[in-house]
Amino acid sequence: MEFDLVIVGAGSGGYEAGLYAYRRGMKVAFVELSPETVGGSCLNRGCIPSKYMRHGAYLLEKLSKAQNYGIKVEKLSLDLRTLAEGRDQVVLTIRENFKKFAQKLGIPIFYGRGILKDKNTVYVEGSDITLKTRYILLATGSSCADLKDLPADGKRIFNTDQIWSLREFPRRMLIVGGGAVGVEFAYIFRMYGVDVVLVELLDRLLPSPDIPEESSRYLARKLKRLGVDVRLKAKVTGYSEEDGRLKVSISDGSVVEVDCILLGVGRKPNTEGIGLEEVGVEKDSRGFVKVNEYCQTSVENIYACGDITSPLMLAHKSMYEGKVAVSHMLEDRDNVRNDKLMPKIIYSAYEVASVGLTEDQAEDEGYDCAVGVVSFMSNPKAMDDGEDEGFVRLVVDKQTGNILGCHIVGPHAGELIHQVVHLMKANIRVDFLASSIFSHPSLSESIVQCAMEVHYGPISWVKRG
């Protein structure tokens, strides 16, 4: 069978690229491991099921303040089985819709491992089908990394592929890793009443250079307030099982007893055993596929997107890169891959959103920055909603007024940040944002307030001379 484009991997990135290529008139086919893995890690074992559980946690937090709205909740009972059923139903619905939609459009999905035979040939192992194609897009995603000393068994020690099978809340759990996965699950389980110990090797949660320390600290304080036992600069040094519970030794000298452990410790790109070496697709030392700004690999008709192109493993990075790749196949050079412009959004006890440079990064790159910070504390909509914690930070190049970065912590940060993403992508300066239109009351107002702080200088509680 002959196609314009064969996409190896029907996860978020592959799927989005496929639909986009279809829109642009290409004849497309997907290759995906099995009917159960359509949608990839994000849909089946990542952002979609975790955001469902996180919404439940968020509801519980809202409920704890419902009395301020004249709503008295007399009795509450919590149940992981029902939560998991609702979650799994959403995942199933999206996955089946994916498949039905592809079918209606006439885009075939071939099931099995896709292996490159030559630069125009993909062999689908399992289905034993060979596909000929002009272009190939590699979108094979990533897998959980293992910890040698803490092997996941899916019974007491879970990785993020396995945690979904849990059907009863543990009384006490330990989470290894204070990155996105760790802080999201710490919030989820804590709000559902679990005692959570969160262990992070470095000296802050969300220890990414793309996320300002202020965001991490702010989140850590809230998690602690909610009762999460946050241990920084710490690691698990050993464990033993006793009477069905785990005794875990931590490098700070303490020993905690828990019912289970969740590992949130990173992922590795799926770039082994799919014929990349045979057709000459180059990888770096960590196993990532080398791509240029148009997501083209070292073989010019073979492209790659998503988790296999860089350690920034975000579904929407993959979706964007998939579209960049397809556009390039169609000789459109307008869009290029850009990890910096990717919003990084974590849904924990707050929504934590970042795009572009932090103040530290901007200074390292030699910018003379103006930084504005505005709290949600005085935002009327945030006050009305009982969610007046958090802030908007803007990092701006003093010389040009260009917006270098934006960092929002607080209510709906994950949606709000898009306003700044678009303006950054369009190279629109902070003076425009400072004089744009914002509805009142809205959370978005804090963005314009912040832009005004940067553009006109801070207005403060201190009387001017």
Add this chain to the structure above:
Amino acid sequence: MEFDLVIVGAGSGGYEAGLYAYRRGMKVAFVELSPETVGGSCLNRGCIPSKYMRHGAYLLEKLSKAQNYGIKVEKLSLDLRTLAEGRDQVVLTIRENFKKFAQKLGIPIFYGRGILKDKNTVYVEGSDITLKTRYILLATGSSCADLKDLPADGKRIFNTDQIWSLREFPRRMLIVGGGAVGVEFAYIFRMYGVDVVLVELLDRLLPSPDIPEESSRYLARKLKRLGVDVRLKAKVTGYSEEDGRLKVSISDGSVVEVDCILLGVGRKPNTEGIGLEEVGVEKDSRGFVKVNEYCQTSVENIYACGDITSPLMLAHKSMYEGKVAVSHMLEDRDNVRNDKLMPKIIYSAYEVASVGLTEDQAEDEGYDCAVGVVSFMSNPKAMDDGEDEGFVRLVVDKQTGNILGCHIVGPHAGELIHQVVHLMKANIRVDFLASSIFSHPSLSESIVQCAMEVHYGPISWVKRG
């Protein structure tokens, strides 16, 4: 005392303009009726207290679906007194912060009615102070309009100045007017268990040409589903009081018995008795102050903003116009008043947001339009949040690709629409939006999906030929 700028009215518009003028280096003073009215109608008797109550209603709706998240609420009790206390506390906090902030900055507030004596003189009645000033900004806002046949008494028949005194939920109420006020309060009271009859004279709710019929219909269906008795093309023809209840006759021939009536029937500009005629500030036949695109009145150093400049009575219109006026005083011509670019946002059983032209308006103006519609039904974040109703509509000029309007109904529409507001203000075309970056999963994704529908043509469940 001599000032650069005296602002008559410290409501949302006046206050924002005052802070902005201060930032820009002007010596500013406010004139406001009394310490209790600082913040104006929006803060004290409008959007801020109603959004607080609406958040309670929204929480109750979320609670009704909490079981899907493994949260079983066994017993719930509702109480208007506590709701009202929380609400009034937020209003008070914002009002007092307003005053403290002005004081710290050294911006005086003179209490009393501001009356123009000549084009550089404002007399503050009550305080008996005369202020000399280079510029004057009129920001006097609006008042509830009366219905001759349904006189508000604050006991059984409430207008939107009076409804805040209610301390117990009525069993059954009638709301006159299906505009923003009517649909917001219908949702609030309904969710708190009140039987609500909503009477609207015209054939749709939110009967504004700026809001597409689709949005109105969608909202009406939901309100009905929640149990609101929506009566379109109907009006109150009479009423009588019997045994402490009101028997209200409706033009459809029915008679309903209710405990109280809320009037949501429009407002009139506050432009009487403040000396406008004496100094030559021109008004139109409806009492609105005539202004040019820079908010300048017929007297060149006197400006006006907000509810007194046009029937579009939105706090943020006033805030924006106030800044346009101050900018013009400082010889900045970049921004002009623009009712079309003002987002219109209603917080009812859905958030209903509109900016720019509807399809009907665009056609009337001679545009050849492309319209995209994308439902939240298939948006993964909306599904995770259990709020997958609503849609994004984009109205685009086929010839240029310019975005003419955007209309969102559904979760957080009031925040989401800002993404499009900024791009419209920056004259950025739909092709940019179609290829911008959106996080996954996010509600914002529905905006890019919609932009792609418009730009590349609809992708549908029908197989292409």
